[in-house]
Amino acid sequence: MPLFYFDFTANDDVSIDTIGQVLENETVAHKEAIKALAEIAAEEIPRDGKLVLTVTVTDADRETLFRAQMTFEPAL
Amino acid sequence: MTKAIDHLLNRLEAIGHVTDEDRKALRNLPIKEANLVKGTEIVADGETSSSCCMVVSGYLCRSKTLLDGSRQIFSLHTAGDIPDLHSLHLNRMDHSLSAISDCRIARIPHEAVYNALDACPSLNALLWRDTLIDSAAFRAWMLMLGQAEAVPRMAHFFCELFTRAAMAGLTENNTFPLPLTQADLGDILGISMVHANRTLQDLRGRGVMDFDQQIVSILRWDDLRKLGQFDPSYLHYLDGRIGRENPAKL
Numbered sequence: 249m250p251l252f253y254f255d256f257t258a259n260d261d262v263s264i265d266t267i268g269q270v271l272e273n274e275t276v277a278h279k280e281a282i283k284a285l286a287e288i289a290a291e292e293i294p295r296d297g298k299l300v301l302t303v304t305v306t307d308a309d310r311e312t313l314f315r316a317q318m319t320f321e322p323a324l
Numbered sequence: 325m326t327k328a329i330d331h332l333l334n335r336l337e338a339i340g341h342v343t344d345e346d347r348k349a350l351r352n353l354p355i356k357e358a359n360l361v362k363g364t365e366i367v368a369d370g371e372t373s374s375s376c377c378m379v380v381s382g383y384l385c386r387s388k389t390l391l392d393g394s395r396q397i398f399s400l401h402t403a404g405d406i407p408d409l410h411s412l413h414l415n416r417m418d419h420s421l422s423a424i425s426d427c428r429i430a431r432i433p434h435e436a437v438y439n440a441l442d443a444c445p446s447l448n449a450l451l452w453r454d455t456l457i458d459s460a461a462f463r464a465w466m467l468m469l470g471q472a473e474a475v476p477r478m479a480h481f482f483c484e485l486f487t488r489a490a491m492a493g494l495t496e497n498n499t500f501p502l503p504l505t506q507a508d509l510g511d512i513l514g515i516s517m518v519h520a521n522r523t524l525q526d527l528r529g530r531g532v533m534d535f536d537q538q539i540v541s542i543l544r545w546d547d548l549r550k551l552g553q554f555d556p557s558y559l560h561y562l563d564g565r566i567g568r569e570n571p572a573k574l
Contacts, residue, residue: 254518269506269521284518291473303518 251308252277254284258292258301268308278314281305285316293320328380328430329353331404334493336450338561339457346447349440355430360423362503367408367421374415375431378406382427383503387511388419397512398462400424400485404492409455412437425503453560460558469514472553474523477513479552482533486542487556498545503538527551 489500532548
């Protein structure tokens with residue numbers, strides 16, 4: 249089964265995945281990335297202010313396969 | 325007699341007074357050992373059982389699964405634990421008991437346990453206390469699952485496992501074996517695999533613990549404990565039997 253890396257940025261804070269995950273295929277990797285993005289957003293958003301949260305999925309050679317971004321913009 | 329009884333005795337000695345009679349009654353229980361591969365279901369949700377299952381080595385887990393296949397793992401059990409002790413009185417399982425790693429188990433017929441308990445009332449009290457502590461651990465975990473963020477939740481999980489491993493005499497210095505995958509960790513913490521992996525990297529990055537080659541190393545116990553808001557009093561071990569402040573030192 250292939251290895252995927254999931255890198256996240258929350259505003260300017262970058263966290264690079266150094267372990268990676270072995271998953272069935274790219275479709276599963278997409279699904280997992282989106283689930284994680286939503287979970288992390290649920291923890292980060294109530295903290296404070298604007299949030300731009302990005303997940304980047306790469307293959308074992310670090311080629312980008314997929315990127316998703318979520319923006320939280322407080323109205324006040 | 326299996327060494328699992330020694331781990332069970334270690335744990336019981338940490339939570340109560342074990343008499344010579346209790347010890348003898350436990351050592352005399354007839355058991356049948358078996359090796360299981362990871363993923364084997366020992367008792368399925370809804371199944372009736374006529375024996376209890378003691379872990380000799382490796383890990384078992386208790387879990388339930390939704391119709392869409394999402395699984396929540398409620399608890400992990402290692403050497404000396406009898407995770408389905410309650411089946412003595414509730415013999416239709418309301419959850420699944422399975423091997424989360426390759427493991428060795430020992431089955432003890434209910435009949436033999438009933439006889440031992442009838443003959444030895446102090447053992448009855450001791451195992452009742454053990455079962456009550458088991459449910460206290462569920463309450464503690466429910467709080468973390470429902471209210472804590474992923475980092476404190478994972479920190480609490482490792483603190484509890486380390487403390488329980490210490491109670492059973494399974495720690496080596498500040499380490500203990502934990503043969504789990506990232507998917508298992510996600511199912512325990514109730515978060516996606518990716519989030520579990522990221523949370524683990526966060527804990528490693530803080531230098532409080534490490535989890536490599538299926539071995540957990542506690543690097544800064546006090547900091548890990550603070551992070552997980554871990555108060556071990558719900559495990560009800562007796563002072564002096566295991567370090568209340570720092571089981572890692574014992």
